Amino acid sequence: MQFFPAALQNLSDQFARLPGIGGKTAQRLAFHVLSLPLEEAEEFAQAIVQAKREVHTCPQCQNLTDRELCPICDDDTRDASTICVVAEPKDVIAMERSREYRGVYHVLHGVISPLNHVTQDDIRIKELLRRVGTGTVKEVIMATNPDTEGEATAMYISRLLRPMEVKVTRLAYGIPVGSQLEYADEVTLSRALEGRQEI
Numbered sequence: 001m002q003f004f005p006a007a008l009q010n011l012s013d014q015f016a017r018l019p020g021i022g023g024k025t026a027q028r029l030a031f032h033v034l035s036l037p038l039e040e041a042e043e044f045a046q047a048i049v050q051a052k053r054e055v056h057t058c059p060q061c062q063n064l065t066d067r068e069l070c071p072i073c074d075d076d077t078r079d080a081s082t083i084c085v086v087a088e089p090k091d092v093i094a095m096e097r098s099r100e101y102r103g104v105y106h107v108l109h110g111v112i113s114p115l116n117h118v119t120q121d122d123i124r125i126k127e128l129l130r131r132v133g134t135g136t137v138k139e140v141i142m143a144t145n146p147d148t149e150g151e152a153t154a155m156y157i158s159r160l161l162r163p164m165e166v167k168v169t170r171l172a173y174g175i176p177v178g179s180q181l182e183y184a185d186e187v188t189l190s191r192a193l194e195g196r197q198e199i
Contacts, residue, residue: 062107062124064089079103081138111149139167
């Protein structure tokens with residue numbers, strides 16, 4: 001027995017396809033969209049279509065942009081000799097919030113994950129090797145997440161970069177500012193000790 005009209009069920013099913021959205025959240029979103037005035041619902045739908053039509057990957061760093069080059073690659077004040085490698089476009093935003101990094105980025109659009117059937121050919125490694133192969137890059141900072149897939153991806157890429165005589169570094173990991181030692185796990189404490197600095 002069908003509880004909802006087919007169009008409403010279809011809308012709910014479409015929301016449920018989004019990452020991190022379960023069945024109940026998808027239903028709530030579908031009901032919310034249905035409660036919007038028609039003009040707002042059309043604006044919402046148009047925003048999705050417009051983003052799909054206008055947003056593409058930057059040919060240089062693979063970040064998302066609606067211009068020929070993304071604003072970071074197009075900025076002459078950035079240090080193009082240092083590339084920070086991240087897994088997803090949202091990681092660029094996180095790094096930029098620190099306001100410390102002045103180099104450029106390379107977005108992989110994923111990490112190597114055999115369990116999810118993601119191989120090195122499914123992410124943007126070839127494009128990174130092409131950039132480093134120009135000879136203008138001095139350092140590549142691996143800034144993938146410190147989980148199994150992120151570590152495996154960082155190690156794989158560092159092995160590929162070794163013959164290119166470029167410095168490959170990894171972000172330091174440790175105790176987050178404002179937290180307490182008693183709540184840190186063994187791996188975090190171990191990384192914090194390895195990455196200790198002189199004061």
